[in-house]
Amino acid sequence: LKRRIPDDKGHDEVGTLGRSFNIMLDRLEKSFLMQKRFSANVAHELKTPLATINAGIQVLRLDEAPSVADYEKILATTERNVARLIGVVDDLMALCYEDEDFYLSDIALSEMFEAVRAELASVLDAKRIETDISCNGISVRGNPELLYRACFNLVENAAKYNADGGKITITARAAGGARQIVIADTGSGIPEDELQNIFEPFYRVNKSRSRKTGGAGLGLSIVKTIIEKHGWDIRADSAPGQGAAFTITCPAK
Numbered sequence: 001l002k003r004r005i006p007d008d009k010g011h012d013e014v015g016t017l018g019r020s021f022n023i024m025l026d027r028l029e030k031s032f033l034m035q036k037r038f039s040a041n042v043a044h045e046l047k048t049p050l051a052t053i054n055a056g057i058q059v060l061r062l063d064e065a066p067s068v069a070d071y072e073k074i075l076a077t078t079e080r081n082v083a084r085l086i087g088v089v090d091d092l093m094a095l096c097y098e099d100e101d102f103y104l105s106d107i108a109l110s111e112m113f114e115a116v117r118a119e120l121a122s123v124l125d126a127k128r129i130e131t132d133i134s135c136n137g138i139s140v141r142g143n144p145e146l147l148y149r150a151c152f153n154l155v156e157n158a159a160k161y162n163a164d165g166g167k168i169t170i171t172a173r174a175a176g177g178a179r180q181i182v183i184a185d186t187g188s189g190i191p192e193d194e195l196q197n198i199f200e201p202f203y204r205v206n207k208s209r210s211r212k213t214g215g216a217g218l219g220l221s222i223v224k225t226i227i228e229k230h231g232w233d234i235r236a237d238s239a240p241g242q243g244a245a246f247t248i249t250c251p252a253k
């Protein structure tokens with residue numbers, strides 16, 4: 001791909017056409033590399049749980065008289081890893097969303113976040129996390145399924161990375177001609193120099209800790225894809241130990 005074209009007089013120096021061609025080649029090359037890295041990450045995320053499931057099967061095969069407890073232990077590991085695989089595949093499908101399914105309607109934010117809270121009730125209750133929703137009767141014009149998914153991912157993260165007994169505050173407010181939706185938590189926070197990376201696919205700030213919480217690092221890249229699809233904006237603010245706040249900015253309608 002790195003072949004450079006000379007200008008039309010055969011000089012080494014490239015002409016305008018050659019320059020744009022070379023810029024295009026650079027972009028193509030970068031996009032191929034990103035695609036390759038993405039595929040390698042997908043393969044890794046699928047391979048790890050599959051290898052664990054396979055190891056469990058081999059253990060049972062080699063054991064001449066496995067006990068019920070042996071079966072149960074391996075069944076539990078298998079179930080956990082199958083759930084992980086389903087999660088990764090669901091996330092990958094969300095990233096490959098087809099444009100023709102995109103439509104807009106009015107979305108009452110209060111109701112949407114109440115539904116998100118209800119879906120996450122078991123996680124929130126287990127960690128005794130208080131969730132405060134104050135959306136001031138604001139509604140926005142967006143795709144309901146996609147916006148629900150984006151907000152679900154953000155609230156799920158706010159719960160996952162929060163401390164036991166922590167708090168999640170969800171607010172919607174008018175900011176001039178725009179609307180702002182803020183999802184803030186009292187969790188571990190994100191170091192400032194990591195903030196520009198967290199929306200990249202498969203990126204995790206603390207790989208070992210994040211792996212234990214179950215994510216593949218696709219949640220925020222799905223959020224970003226959805227927000228950009230609407231032509232909206234999302235930003236993250238945080239300081240270690242002071243929680244994180246994600247702000248979605250969208251037009252009034």
Ligand code: ADP
Pocket residue numbers: 153157158161185187188189190198203204205206210214215216217218219220221243244
């Ligand atoms: P994951 O599946 O690992 O949660 P995400 O794409 O949703 O992946 O998030 C990427 C990384 O950003 C996470 O691994 C975590 O390190 C960090 N992160 C996201 N949300 C928060 C939050 N609310 N508080 C602290 N860290 C967060």
